[in-house]
Amino acid sequence: MESSSESAFKVMNQDFVKLDRFDGTNFSRWKDKMIFFLTALKIAYVLDPSLPEISTPKNDDSNEIKVQRKKRAENELLCKEHIMNTLSDRLYDLYTVVKSPKEIWNVLEYKYNTMKQGTDKFLIMQYFDFRITEKSSLMDQIHDLQVIVSKLHDLKVEISESLQVGAIIAKLPTSWNDYKKKLLHTTESFTIDQILKHLRIEEDTRNLQKKQIESNVKVNTLSEKNSVTEFFWFQKKVSRSKYI
Secondary structure, three states: OOOHHHHHHHHHOOOOOOOOOEOOOOHHHHHHHHHHHHHHOOOHHHHOOOOOOOOOOOOOOOHHHHHHHHHHHHHHHHHHHHHHHOEOHHHHHHHOOOOOHHHHHHHHHHHHHHHHHHHHHHHHHHHHHOOOOOOOOHHHHHHHHHHHHHHHHHOOOOOOHHHHHHHHHHOOOHHHHHHHHHHHHOOOOOOHHHHHHHHHHHHHHHHHHHHHHHHHHHHHHHHHHHHHHHHHHHHHHHHHHOOO
16 A cells, blocks of 8 residues: 555656645635645545544554554645645745644635635726726737736636626727727627637737838838929029029
């Protein structure tokens, strides 16, 4: 029968195990991955709030009880070390004196779930107040909007795809009003990927047209400048000919 340490070594060498270092800003994602990791090691049970404490050793304890007590102590130590090894240096120093992994877990859950409630409200407000402007790339700004959606997802706040699509269309700047109307009057239902593809093509087309207009303006300006220069040169030549 393989030990917990041997199981840990095998699990940590799997490609699918990628544990984020918890720095206080990614609790939900870190918690989910840590639970999965500890479950794979078969030691997540030590974090169960209903799990009874290890009984005090007695002289008449059976060998079975002694083995169970030893295994629990080893698993609690292993669980604590895995949790501590994924904490930032600041959090590691803060919780290193706490012996019980269950106590560390409970403190982290209480602290960061409480913070999460305030973060939820802030990000939701930020999402609805977000405005796409004319000052920078449309797709870059939509990317920033999707980052907010991703952060909300990490906090277990889900925004449906249809609502995301509608929000992106509604937030398009004034210069896109005609294109916005075109999208709103179509019978096609867009996914996020589809609406982003349409907007990317439209933005690229607009940028290309803008460059062509700017290029034509430069050519016309240069042509006018050359015409004026030629006119003055001709006038000067005519003036000189009068005195010959």
